[in-house]
Amino acid sequence: MKNSKVLLSIQNASYQYNDAEEGEYALRDVSFDFEKGKIYAIRGRSGSGKTTLLSLISGLERCTEGNIIFDGKNLKNINLDYYRSHDIGIVFQSYNLLPFMTASENIILSMDASGIKVADKKARALELMKSVGLKESYANRKVLRLSGGEQQRVAIARGLSYNPKMIVADEPTGNLDKQTEEEILEIFKDLAHKDGKCVIIVTHSANVCNQVDVVYDLKKVRK
Amino acid sequence: MFIFKNALISITRNKGRNILIGIIILVIACASTITLAINNTAGDLINSYQSAYDKELTISFNRKNMMKDFDFSNREKLEDMKGKFSDISSYTISDVEKFAESDYIEDYYYTYDVSLNGNNIEKAESEMANQNSNMPGFPDGGRGKDFGGSSYDFTLNGYSSLEAMSEFIEGTYEMVEIADDAWGKAFNGNYVLINEELASYNNLKLNDNIKLEDEDGNVYQFEILGIYKENESGASSPMGLFSNSANTIITNADALVAITDGGNVKGSVNPTFIIYNYGDKDKIQAEFYEKGLDENYTVETNEEVATAGLSSIKNVQSFATTFLIITLVIGGIVLFIINMINIRERKYEIGVLRTIGISKTKLTMQFVAELLMVGFVALMLGAGVGAIMSKDVSNSLLSSEISSSKASSEKVKGNFGGPGGFSSMGGEGGPMKDFAEKGRPKVEAYESIDAVVNINVLIELLGIGLALILISSLAAMISIQRFTPLTILKERS
Numbered sequence: 001m002k003n004s005k006v007l008l009s010i011q012n013a014s015y016q017y018n019d020a021e022e023g024e025y026a027l028r029d030v031s032f033d034f035e036k037g038k039i040y041a042i043r044g045r046s047g048s049g050k051t052t053l054l055s056l057i058s059g060l061e062r063c064t065e066g067n068i069i070f071d072g073k074n075l076k077n078i079n080l081d082y083y084r085s086h087d088i089g090i091v092f093q094s095y096n097l098l099p100f101m102t103a104s105e106n107i108i109l110s111m112d113a114s115g116i117k118v119a120d121k122k123a124r125a126l127e128l129m130k131s132v133g134l135k136e137s138y139a140n141r142k143v144l145r146l147s148g149g150e151q152q153r154v155a156i157a158r159g160l161s162y163n164p165k166m167i168v169a170d171e172p173t174g175n176l177d178k179q180t181e182e183e184i185l186e187i188f189k190d191l192a193h194k195d196g197k198c199v200i201i202v203t204h205s206a207n208v209c210n211q212v213d214v215v216y217d218l219k220k221v222r223k
Numbered sequence: 224m225f226i227f228k229n230a231l232i233s234i235t236r237n238k239g240r241n242i243l244i245g246i247i248i249l250v251i252a253c254a255s256t257i258t259l260a261i262n263n264t265a266g267d268l269i270n271s272y273q274s275a276y277d278k279e280l281t282i283s284f285n286r287k288n289m290m291k292d293f294d295f296s297n298r299e300k301l302e303d304m305k306g307k308f309s310d311i312s313s314y315t316i317s318d319v320e321k322f323a324e325s326d327y328i329e330d331y332y333y334t335y336d337v338s339l340n341g342n343n344i345e346k347a348e349s350e351m352a353n354q355n356s357n358m359p360g361f362p363d364g365g366r367g368k369d370f371g372g373s374s375y376d377f378t379l380n381g382y383s384s385l386e387a388m389s390e391f392i393e394g395t396y397e398m399v400e401i402a403d404d405a406w407g408k409a410f411n412g413n414y415v416l417i418n419e420e421l422a423s424y425n426n427l428k429l430n431d432n433i434k435l436e437d438e439d440g441n442v443y444q445f446e447i448l449g450i451y452k453e454n455e456s457g458a459s460s461p462m463g464l465f466s467n468s469a470n471t472i473i474t475n476a477d478a479l480v481a482i483t484d485g486g487n488v489k490g491s492v493n494p495t496f497i498i499y500n501y502g503d504k505d506k507i508q509a510e511f512y513e514k515g516l517d518e519n520y521t522v523e524t525n526e527e528v529a530t531a532g533l534s535s536i537k538n539v540q541s542f543a544t545t546f547l548i549i550t551l552v553i554g555g556i557v558l559f560i561i562n563m564i565n566i567r568e569r570k571y572e573i574g575v576l577r578t579i580g581i582s583k584t585k586l587t588m589q590f591v592a593e594l595l596m597v598g599f600v601a602l603m604l605g606a607g608v609g610a611i612m613s614k615d616v617s618n619s620l621l622s623s624e625i626s627s628s629k630a631s632s633e634k635v636k637g638n639f640g641g642p643g644g645f646s647s648m649g650g651e652g653g654p655m656k657d658f659a660e661k662g663r664p665k666v667e668a669y670e671s672i673d674a675v676v677n678i679n680v681l682i683e684l685l686g687i688g689l690a691l692i693l694i695s696s697l698a699a700m701i702s703i704q705r706f707t708p709l710t711i712l713k714e715r716s
Contacts, residue, residue: 060578060709085580096575100236112225113581158579 005035007166007198008057012066015052026052029066032216036165039192039199041209044218050202053218054170057200058090059083071165085114089159093171095151097143103129103154104139107161114162128157132187149180156187166198167191173205185211226585230592244561244594245601248688251554252605253612255687258547259680260613261620265540269533276529280328280496280507282314285521312517316480319494322511327503332387333494335476337483338375342434342442346376347424347469377435379472381479384410387495388473394454396468401449402429409448409475416449416473420466435472437488445474501526539620551691558695562594566702573703574711583703590699594692602688610676 015027027049034040044050055061056068059080068075070087084090097106107125111118118124126136132153143151152172159167167188173181185208192199192213201208209215234241314322316335323331382388385406390396399419408414417427427433429447436442451473453466483490498507501524508522530537566573576586 055709058578060707081577081580081582083580084578090578096578098572098575101232105232109225109229109576110579112228113576113579 005037006033007036007071008034008200009069010053010057010066011069013053013056013063013068014065015049015056015061016064025049027056027063027218030218031066034166034198034200036198037192037196038213039189039211040201041212041215042200042202042218043204043209043215045220048218048220050218051170054168054200054202058088058168085110086162087164088166088168089156089162089164091152091155091159091167091169091172093174095143095148095155097151097154097158099142099144101143102140103134103143103146103150103157106143106154107158110158110161116162125157125161128160129154131160132157133183148175149177149184152176152180152184153187156184160191164197166200169199169201171203171205172201173203173208178207181205181207226589227592230589230596233589233593234596240561240565241593241597244558245597247554247557247561248598248601248692249605249608251550251691252602252684252688253609254550255547255684256606256609256676256680257613257616258543258550259683259687260609260676261543261617262540262547263677263680263683264617264675265536265543268536269530269540272533273529276525278498278501278529279525280498280504280522281524282494282511282516282520283523284311285519288519288521311519313491314516314520316476316492318515319492321514322494322516323496325507325510327498327500327507327510328496329499330386330497331494332382332384333476333492334383334387335381335479335483335490335492337379337381337479337488337490338377339379339435339437339443339482339488340376342436344421344425344427344433344435347418347421377470377472379415379435379474379479381474381476381490382410383476387476389495391451396451396473397454399450399452400429402447405448410477411475413443413445413478414448414474415445416451417447418466418469418471419450419452420469421472422447422450424469433472437482439487441485441487443482445472445478498524535621539617542620543617551687555691555694558691559698562695562698563702566590566699570706570711573706574708577706577708577711587696587700587703590703591693591696594696594699595689598688598692602684606676606681606684613676 010030010032013027013030014025016025020026030049030053032042042050042053052061056063056075059075062076062080070078070083075083098109101109104122104125107128108121111121111124122139126139129139130136134150134153134157138146138150138154143154146154152175156167156169156172169188172188173184176184188199188201189211191197201212203209316333319331319333322328386392391398398416402408405414409416415433417433422428425433427447427450429450431447432444433447434442434444453468479490482488496507498504504522504524511520511522512518573586577583581589
């Protein structure tokens with residue numbers, strides 16, 4: 001590894017869908033490094049493979065060529081379920097919370113999935129909610145009764161619940177107003193700069209790009 | 224553990240769907256409990272009924288086969304027929320012992336019959352009383368060479384063992400008097416049991432000696448060990464004073480073998496083989512033929528006797544089994560479809576759970592656990608309802624089956640012109656009575672099943688329920704394996 005602070009290294013990663021024609025790539029020959037304590041933005045035009053790259057980083061897919069090295073381990077060789085439930089927190093544009101559960105239940109579910117040992121999971125969930133700017137009283141509300149911004153905060157709290165080293169966010173402020181976008185960005189910046197986490201945001205937003213430490217551009221894949 | 228917690232949350236949030244699944248499983252469980260209870264109880268009844276009978280196999284002369292080509296109108300051919308009959312080789316005790324050495328045969332016993340005349344006693348004689356002096360072991364059963372036989376005073380039945388004394392076991396004969404240590408002597412020497420009518424006719428008592436002789440005047444002496452009576456109602460004819468067995472003297476087979484070994488007297492052996500399975504009948508017959516049994520003999524089992532009276536209960540059992548299979552197939556299909564719909568509805572949930580790192584295995588376990596929890600409660604409720612209903616349903620089914628059997632039985636009796644009851648298999652009078660009493664067993668048909676839900680039924684129900692739930696969960700298992708979280712979440716977005 002070139003730099004000891006590098007947490008994630010993408011090395012000549014390419015991705016082809018199963019049904020793709022020969023030479024047709026969703027992502028081609030991408031190489032980026034991501035360090036701890038920094039916030040990154042990945043931007044690119046539609047079709048440039050932003051979401052594909054995010055799904056590779058998140059361990060939702062495996063790259064078809066090249067390697068992704070996380071904390072010295074090649075994602076090709078590790079259990080991706082374990083990786084997703086321990087090493088990274090994923091935040092989606094559409095939050096992807098379970099609507100029939102309360103805010104705290106969504107967070108606790110994530111802790112359960114990781115198997116993290118916490119004496120009082122409910123207390124930990126409340127603490128996390130507080131850290132992302134949510135009132136305690138929201139804990140027992142079904143998430144559908146929360147606003148978009150509040151749901152995104154719950155999603156971030158869920159992503160932090162097992163204390164991952166990296167947070168990956170796909171257009172986290174895409175559905176939110178300007179003020180909420182700023183508040184959410186502040187949370188991400190604090191996670192990187194104060195808590196030493198590596199935060200990667202996939203975005204179209206110029207405002208987000210202006211506030212992050214490093215911006216990577218993805219070029220549209222030529223066929 | 225969180226799998227079960229999630230499963231519980233999922234059950235409570237989807238009350239409607241889970242209640243529907245529960246009702247379907249409850250109905251299946253209820254129907255299964257009733258049918259399993261009927262099946263098991265009927266099976267127990269059938270087994271206990273059949274276990275009252277040994278599985279017996281006997282050798283019979285196939286008279287029909289012998290007679291089929293014979294022209295009765297042609298008197299000149301009578302001699303041919305006699306010749307044919309005398310050509311048929313009978314079997315001996317050593318043949319029987321050879322036959323019994325078979326993997327299909329568990330045990331055997333036999334009676335050995337000889338006919339002799341009185342020397343110091345007279346036969347109890349009245350009109351046609353000697354009808355019993357028949358021809359044991361037909362065609363040449365010791366009566367003489369001539370077809371048609373000659374008449375002797377007494378028939379001696381020699382039993383090989385206690386098991387062979389079927390008349391006493393079945394209650395046709397009953398001891399009236401018996402000497403001390405009779406059973407110690409009965410199978411070792413020249414000892415006999417005689418009919419009380421013969422005893423009375425000749426003024427005989429216990430421990431008296433009787434003498435019998437063969438055609439050549441050889442005298443054989445026997446000591447009376449016991450006096451028996453016949454419980455069968457009829458004399459040989461309306462004019463007869465004596466019962467059929469009045470001139471039947473009972474002894475042991477060895478005593479008679481000692482007489483026939485001299486060569487002056489012929490005896491006939493009537494074996495009974497205890498077999499393992501009725502289904503082996505044809506194989507046993509083939510084996511007997513291989514071992515030298517004349518092909519004019521066939522083997523017969525007592526299966527009909529052992530299963531008489533069970534037809535209604537067997538019909539109910541068969542109906543119950545068919546009903547169970549149909550219920551399980553239809554119930555299984557419905558559950559499978561509901562599960563498919565359930566999984567499609569919960570695709571998004573599956574995507575989210577997979578995204579946060581819950582493995583396919585754990586997710587599958589959660590879905591199966593949900594179904595198992597609902598299924599278990601429904602199974603227990605269904606078993607309870609089924610237990611309450613099983614007795615009435617089974618007896619109602621049996622009662623309609625009996626009504627239908629009675630109706631057809633009445634039709635048959637109507638055709639033969641004889642009255643009579645279903646349960647006695649023969650009626651209480653009329654020309655068919657004797658036929659029914661002699662030709663068929665006196666058996667009582669079951670008129671109730673009283674199906675009970677016992678631990679066996681519950682275990683079977685649990686097994687069936689689990690299998691059904693797991694099979695219907697296949698939809699969930701397969702779908703979860705096929706779903707990729709990214710695709711699901713993209714579709715949602």
